[in-house]
Amino acid sequence: MLLVPGDPLNPRRVDPHFAGQADAARERGITVARIDHDALDRPDLAVAGVPAGEDAVYRGWMMTTTQYDGFAKALADRGVTLRTNADEYRAAHELPGWYHELRPATPxxxxxxxxxxxxxxxxxxxxxxxxxxxxxxxxxxxxxxxxxxxxxxxxxxxxxxxxxxxxxxxxxxxxxxxxxxxxxxxxxFEEFTGPEARTWWVGGRCALITPHPDTPDELPEGLDLVEVEPLVATLHLPFVAVDLVRRTDGALRIVELGDAQVSDWPSSRDPSALITALF
Structure with a gap:
């Protein structure tokens, strides 16, 4: 099941920012359920429209680790298990959770x-x-x-x-x-050059390479993940996004790692690619 935010102006619709991903999921026969992102301080209300008993991946706006913990517990009460649990979300969402494993390739x-x-x-x-x-x-x-x-x-x-x-x-x-x-x-501080790439990792392996959403029409050439892949794999996280860029000396550097459930998708890419990689 794919969980996405509802439109704040019309809760019966998916938030327009995630509508393309929701449509792609439905086309693949995947259940799509809306959550009320504005109600996360009352997680039981936020997930009231989620059907019981299915495993789920969230794609939506960012949550604090406290909000995500309540979100996961409220879903568990409905028999729904998030692919990314609360501890995994914190590890990806906050720098201390991933820095030591990625230290060789990040500032x-x-x-x-x-x-x-x-x-x-x-x-x-x-x-x-x-x-x-x-x-x-x-x-x-x-x-x-x-x-x-x-x-x-x-x-x-x-x-x-x-x-x-x-x-x-x-x-x-x-x-x-x-x-x-x-x-x-x-x-x-390190001096970088050229556009960033956003890489999408499912189960510790790179599933997709896209432009960064801030530069959706630019993608660095010749990305070689041979040094990055074993570092990301050691984190044992189910779904993360890793932003990569070249340093001025040519070294490939990790700018950031984040939980990919709340990482933006570039507007220049077909959202069905992400859904296919996830499901």
């Missing part, structure tokens, strides 16, 4: 527990000098802010500059407000 990172500015300052001292990018455990929530507030709330030219670290962190917290997730993360 060096350190993090705090919670929005502790003093702890962040101590981490910055240990990190050494040079540029870094500041974020929290869940970067995808922050993509718009990172684009529009890069210099004031994301990029730190030199982490040895304690005042700059604090200034950027305070602005980050201001923008994130109550959506701050987990803790501060410092990522070593």
């Amino acid at each position: 060096e990172s350190v993090w705090t527990e919670g929005p502790d500015l003093q702890a962040l300052g101590a981490l910055a001292n240990q990190f050494g000098g040079g540029p870094a990018v500041l974020r929290d455990f869940v970067p995808r929530d922050f993509e718009g802010h990172a684009t529009h507030h890069w210099d004031e709330a994301a990029y730190i030219p030199d982490v040895a500059d304690a005042a700059a670290v604090r200034r950027v962190a305070e602005r980050f917290l201001e923008l994130r407000d109550d959506s701050f997730a987990g803790g501060f993360v410092l990522r070593r």
Whole structure:
């Protein structure tokens, strides 16, 4: 079964952003059920329209790990098992859950527990000098802010500059407000070149390579996943998206890993390809 959000303006319809995927699933004879994403704080209500007794994959808007945990439990009460359980969702959704396994192919990172500015300052001292990018455990929530507030709330030219670290962190917290997730993360800045690819992994194997949704008509050439595949496989996660890009020295780097249930699909690609890979 495929679970998708209902249209907030007409709950009897699928949210238009996911309608193509829902149509593709129905064409393959797969049950499609709508959830009420706006009711996730009452998960029993959010899943009230889901039929009982089938296994399910979710494709929809992002959830916090707390929301997903309630979502999974409410579905379990209806006899529905999500392919990605709550622990697996957290591991994919938050950087500390995947960083150590992917460390050889992704920028060096350190993090705090919670929005502790003093702890962040101590981490910055240990990190050494040079540029870094500041974020929290869940970067995808922050993509718009990172684009529009890069210099004031994301990029730190030199982490040895304690005042700059604090200034950027305070602005980050201001923008994130109550959506701050987990803790501060410092990522070593690396110079990338060319478009990103979004790769889709089912059961630890790459099933699809697409453009990144931000650049749906651009795809890097000559992607070789020979170094990346064993790293992703060690995570033992059922359905993840991994964004890849070339560093200026030509090395293929992992920009991000996320739970693919809440990873956007590029508008230039046929959604039936994703449904075929999943089911």
